[in-house]
Amino acid sequence: MQIKTLELDEFMQGLIRRNPGETEFHQAVQEVAEDIIPFVNQHPQYGDAALLERMTEPDRIISFRVCWADDEGNIRVNRGYRVQYNNAIGPYKGGLRFHPSVNQSVLKFLGFEQVFKNSLTTLPMGGGKGGSDFNPKGKSDREVMRFCQSFMTELHKHIGPNRDVPAGDIGVGAREIGYLFGQYKRLENEFTGTLTGKSLEFGGSLIRTEATGYGTVYFMELMLNHRGDSLKGKEVVISGSGNVAQYAAEKAIQLGAKVLTMSDSGGYIYDKDGISEEKLAFIIDLKTIRRGRISEYAEKFGCDYHQGKRPWDVPCQIALPCATQNEISVENAKTLVKNGIIAIAEGANMPTFIDAIHVFHDNKVLYAPGKASNAGGVAVSGLEMSQNSQRISWSRKELDERLRNIMSDIHQQCLKYGGGNGYVDYVKGAWPAGFVKVANAMLAYGVV
Numbered sequence: 001m002q003i004k005t006l007e008l009d010e011f012m013q014g015l016i017r018r019n020p021g022e023t024e025f026h027q028a029v030q031e032v033a034e035d036i037i038p039f040v041n042q043h044p045q046y047g048d049a050a051l052l053e054r055m056t057e058p059d060r061i062i063s064f065r066v067c068w069a070d071d072e073g074n075i076r077v078n079r080g081y082r083v084q085y086n087n088a089i090g091p092y093k094g095g096l097r098f099h100p101s102v103n104q105s106v107l108k109f110l111g112f113e114q115v116f117k118n119s120l121t122t123l124p125m126g127g128g129k130g131g132s133d134f135n136p137k138g139k140s141d142r143e144v145m146r147f148c149q150s151f152m153t154e155l156h157k158h159i160g161p162n163r164d165v166p167a168g169d170i171g172v173g174a175r176e177i178g179y180l181f182g183q184y185k186r187l188e189n190e191f192t193g194t195l196t197g198k199s200l201e202f203g204g205s206l207i208r209t210e211a212t213g214y215g216t217v218y219f220m221e222l223m224l225n226h227r228g229d230s231l232k233g234k235e236v237v238i239s240g241s242g243n244v245a246q247y248a249a250e251k252a253i254q255l256g257a258k259v260l261t262m263s264d265s266g267g268y269i270y271d272k273d274g275i276s277e278e279k280l281a282f283i284i285d286l287k288t289i290r291r292g293r294i295s296e297y298a299e300k301f302g303c304d305y306h307q308g309k310r311p312w313d314v315p316c317q318i319a320l321p322c323a324t325q326n327e328i329s330v331e332n333a334k335t336l337v338k339n340g341i342i343a344i345a346e347g348a349n350m351p352t353f354i355d356a357i358h359v360f361h362d363n364k365v366l367y368a369p370g371k372a373s374n375a376g377g378v379a380v381s382g383l384e385m386s387q388n389s390q391r392i393s394w395s396r397k398e399l400d401e402r403l404r405n406i407m408s409d410i411h412q413q414c415l416k417y418g419g420g421n422g423y424v425d426y427v428k429g430a431w432p433a434g435f436v437k438v439a440n441a442m443l444a445y446g447v448v
Helices: 008-018 023-042 044-048 051-055 104-120 141-158 174-188 208-226 243-254 277-288 295-301 330-338 354-362 376-390 396-418 426-445
Strands: 060-069 075-086 092-098 127-132 164-167 235-239 258-264 267-270 304-307 318-321 343-345 366-368
Touching: 008 023, 023 044, 023 051, 023 104, 023 354, 023 426, 044 051, 044 426, 051 426, 060 104, 060 141, 075 092, 075 104, 075 141, 075 164, 092 104, 092 174, 092 376, 104 127, 104 376, 104 426, 127 141, 127 164, 141 174, 164 376, 208 243, 208 318, 208 343, 208 366, 208 376, 208 396, 235 243, 243 258, 243 277, 243 318, 258 277, 267 295, 277 295, 295 304, 330 354, 354 366, 366 426, 376 396, 396 426
Parallel strands: 092 127, 092 164, 235 258, 235 318, 318 343, 343 366
Antiparallel strands: 060 075, 075 127, 258 267, 267 304
């Protein structure tokens, strides 16, 4: 039998032809394919089994209508999705996103990346993603409750503790998870750990809220430590002001860094004196309790607010993009390099355009892709699943230690495949590390 050799351009042309118009998905696969195809060609057992082609096709995509009534009695209609991408190493696992930008392309890109991210954690979790184009912003609690109950009335048929375990994501916080889990419990008449990110009172885990942000900063510290440096004294620019950004800021401050910026969809604040723990407490209350705008921080503390802009013009040594996909352009990357950046770790999913990643690599900037650096959230979700299965609760200290160990294990896997020549290519390291475990499982199952 002739050994099969993959070519990047040919592979991508076929994928785009099969998935027309799904630009976010194309971008996510391109990022993987650039580094995985050379690896696959060096290991023909993967190419011969067409594993990359199989991995870029979800196991199934579930799409459904979600009808609900607003507070004025008007009937509203949204679309719900669950992309069950790959369960080769465990139940499907990945968040639910409620945001107007949600469509099949976005959820396929997120589910595809989730497969590799979950594999990197070393926990037995497959990859999936779901959500709706519903926008919870500006909705009353009752409207959100009615939507979540309608959404779960369809979704519950497709999930379960050994089948698919959703969690939260953008637009799905503690409030939404509570409503979703309550409806699931009502419909199934059982109490199982089918959703993660729950409140502590009904099966949630300590540090789950903090885990993605903490894990991102732990990974950044590991990258810096590997070359004899640390976060102490570094100036840090952060995008976003949701829970990932909040707790990335908190951990960075605790490790001695100076956090200069945070943002939301309206713009960003620049506090040249640094965001202290007291100021951060104001942001957490502003965004999680009062659901206000980041501009209120500038008004209260008398710092600069840049409306309609992102914070990548601010000089810094460290950047932590924690908002959403595609927020760092090639121009932003060039500006960051010009202003002295030495390292970037993604707290969000795919926030950096491919050309911008190339700029960081060309300038030997340490760059951690989200599938490695933001895996802390799903790692603690996996630990929540374990606690639910065993009917136990671990302490904050024990969970934080487990999180640190998982991020350290991910870092070591990246070094294995991405080291050499005095510069660690964390993209080149992360993809094979996540790919091999899933690929070997799929090989063992045969052609299924």
